[in-house]
Each structure stands twice: as C-alpha cells, then as structure tokens.
Amino acid sequence: MASDIYSRLSQLRARRIGDPSTVAYFDAAQAYNRRFAADAAEVEDWESRGTSSQRWTRYAIGAMQAVGRKYTEVSMQTGERVAGQLSDRLARAGIDAEFRLQGSVPLDVHIRRVSDVDVLAITKDFYTYSQVGVRSLRGGYTNPSARTSSGVLSALRLQVESELDAAFPAAKVDKSGAKAVNLSGGSLQRSVDVVPAHWYDTKEYQSSGRQADRAVTIFNKKTCETIDNLPFLHIERVGSRCDSISGGLRKAIRLCKSVKADSDRDIPLSSYDIAAIMYHADMSALRLGQYSDLAVLAETQRHLDVLYQDSAAAARLWVPDGSRVIFDSAEKRDGLLRLSIELDELMRNVYQENFPNQALSSASRDVQRSLIKALTV
Numbered sequence: 001m002a003s004d005i006y007s008r009l010s011q012l013r014a015r016r017i018g019d020p021s022t023v024a025y026f027d028a029a030q031a032y033n034r035r036f037a038a039d040a041a042e043v044e045d046w047e048s049r050g051t052s053s054q055r056w057t058r059y060a061i062g063a064m065q066a067v068g069r070k071y072t073e074v075s076m077q078t079g080e081r082v083a084g085q086l087s088d089r090l091a092r093a094g095i096d097a098e099f100r101l102q103g104s105v106p107l108d109v110h111i112r113r114v115s116d117v118d119v120l121a122i123t124k125d126f127y128t129y130s131q132v133g134v135r136s137l138r139g140g141y142t143n144p145s146a147r148t149s150s151g152v153l154s155a156l157r158l159q160v161e162s163e164l165d166a167a168f169p170a171a172k173v174d175k176s177g178a179k180a181v182n183l184s185g186g187s188l189q190r191s192v193d194v195v196p197a198h199w200y201d202t203k204e205y206q207s208s209g210r211q212a213d214r215a216v217t218i219f220n221k222k223t224c225e226t227i228d229n230l231p232f233l234h235i236e237r238v239g240s241r242c243d244s245i246s247g248g249l250r251k252a253i254r255l256c257k258s259v260k261a262d263s264d265r266d267i268p269l270s271s272y273d274i275a276a277i278m279y280h281a282d283m284s285a286l287r288l289g290q291y292s293d294l295a296v297l298a299e300t301q302r303h304l305d306v307l308y309q310d311s312a313a314a315a316r317l318w319v320p321d322g323s324r325v326i327f328d329s330a331e332k333r334d335g336l337l338r339l340s341i342e343l344d345e346l347m348r349n350v351y352q353e354n355f356p357n358q359a360l361s362s363a364s365r366d367v368q369r370s371l372i373k374a375l376t377v
Helices: 005-017 031-041 056-061 069-092 148-166 204-207 231-245 249-262 272-279 283-289 293-309 311-315 328-353 365-373
Strands: 096-104 118-130 171-174 182-187 192-201 215-222 227-231
Touching: 005 056, 005 249, 031 328, 056 096, 056 249, 056 293, 056 311, 056 328, 069 096, 069 118, 069 148, 069 192, 096 231, 118 215, 148 171, 148 182, 148 192, 148 215, 171 192, 204 272, 231 249, 231 272, 249 272, 249 283, 249 293, 272 328, 283 293, 293 328, 293 365, 311 328, 328 365
Parallel strands: 118 192
Antiparallel strands: 096 118, 171 182, 182 192, 192 215, 215 227
8 A cells, every 4th residue: 555645546546537637538728627627625524534644544535436327327428429329320230139237337336527438339130148048948939140259249240340430530449458449538427338239038038038147248359359348237236235235335436546546555356356256245234334434344354354365265156146266376365465565564464553552462453443444524
C-alpha cells in the first residue's frame, strides 16, 4: 500500500469526480470543463466523516461507497445509446440483434464516476444449446445449423466494427481488443465496450426459462476461440446476496477494487474475481455495514486473511455462477496474498488513527477488528 495517504485520497477523489486529466469524452471541451469544475467543488459525504486527521479512515469509507446514481444512470444511458444505434444499423445489414449490459455497472460495484460500460451485442438468428437439457431431449430445437459459433461471431465482430465507424465518426473505435470493440470520445460521455455474442441455452435454462440461467458465447479475435459466460447469473447471485444483507457485499467488493486500483503492488485479480472472493465472506458480518462502514473493512480483512492462510479452503471456492473455481492459477493465489496484505495495512492504519493511545503491538488482529467494526464514524 502506498504510504502517502494524500496520494491515496487524491486518486480516490479523481476516480469519483471524473478527472479530465485522465478521461476526456466530450468534444465540447469548455462545456466539459465547466461540468468538471462543478463536480470538483462537490463534497461527498465520506470526505467529511471523522476528524480531519483521520485520513486513512476517510479513505476506507470512501473506497467502498457507491458511485452517485445520476452518474451511473449516465453510464447506462450511454451504453443504451450505442446499443440503439447498432440495433438499427445491424438490422439494415440483415442481422437481428438484441443488447444487454453486463459487468460492474449494472451490478453497481463500479468505482469510477466515468465508468466504462460493457454491452453485449447478441445475434438472434443463431444460438447453440446443451444436448442434455429437457427441451433438447424432447426435440424442441430444430436441426443444428451448418454454421459455427466462431464463424458467426467473427462475421458479427467485423460488422459491429464497421457499423460503429459509421455511426460514431467523431469517436475513436479501437478494434484491437480480443473480445470487445471499444468506443470512446466524440459525443459519448462514457467509454463503451461492445462484445459480439450469441445465446447458449444451458441445461438449466431449458428447465427454468430464466434469463439468468441463459449463457452467452463470445469470441476471442486473437485466438479464434469461443468462450461461454453466464454474466446474468453472476449479477443475479451477487446482487441478491448483497440485497439480503442491505448492501454490505457491494461495499466490500468496491473496497477491494479501490485498494487494488491505488496499490503500488501488481494484483492480478479481475473485478469478477474480486466479486467472487467476497461473495464467500461472512454475510452476517457484512450485514453490519448498514450501521458501520468500518465493519465492512474488518470483515474484508478477516476474510482475505483466512483464505490466504487456508489454501485448501480457498481452492474449494467457486465463482458465483458455478462455472469454475476462483483460484484457478498460481497468479491468482499471488493476487490474493497481495490484496490481503493491502487490507492488513489499511486496517492497521485505521486502527492507529482511531485508537492512538493503544499500543498496536499489544492488540491482536482479532482485537483490532472487534474495535474497528464497532466504530460509527
């Protein structure tokens, strides 16, 4: 963890107000600067929590807060605008497509006011299905198409790239990504990743008919491989678990993502991995986050520490959608260690700020956690 708390707070605030030195999405620079100046003058609640000397405490609290609703809505509206343009243009090219948002924004665990938006562009005239599902076994699907997933998706990718060029001539269309075409600049208020896909009807979907159980198949342009994902099941399960405890799980995920973003260490864990890790934390402990934000810090530190100490237990944990184990590589185990160390250091700094007269050496981590989670700052 960077020792300079002033840098930490500066980086946190820059993410939360949309620093124009790192993000510039408007053609009208003067209008953008006026808006940024107004945002910069805005003081968020976490910035006045505690005393002026409790900077680590403020950082911990701010790092777990949700991005303002109006800014999240702008992100979603930007994604929907791009989807609307693509829908009409693909239809004129003979491709019937539908669109869904995926990722951190719809789950509300994004940590930037100006967050990238992930949009799935799903062709409707081609899909695959599990042959052991009830609908398949009953003969509910037509004969398999002679086309292949990779062929369909590579063609869709090329068409998406072409249509984005035409629809947003003032924007930058980055076609170098393996799985997504990135669109930024021009009149767009957010960067948008468009991911070509088709539906895959899983065994579970054939029984339930629920969209959450339906998978999508995406295409890796660089390897020409296809990948099956369950983005809506991930969102549903993480969101439902968080809602059942009044918000503590999302706070823990944002806290870890913010600490990773501000760390001097390389932490090779994706947002998806972090959400999966915290999904297995103690929900009764995270429930206390509705009363004390610092209770979320205490449980997050405890959970990461336990997982690293008990590698066998960590190895048994699966991502929320059940598609794979979380720690499927040595690199991710290293990432867990580095993130755990970051949370150890953050909790220690918060403890020292709030209990300056108690010697750190005489307080075990259990004692530190119990005292911190009882704080209402």
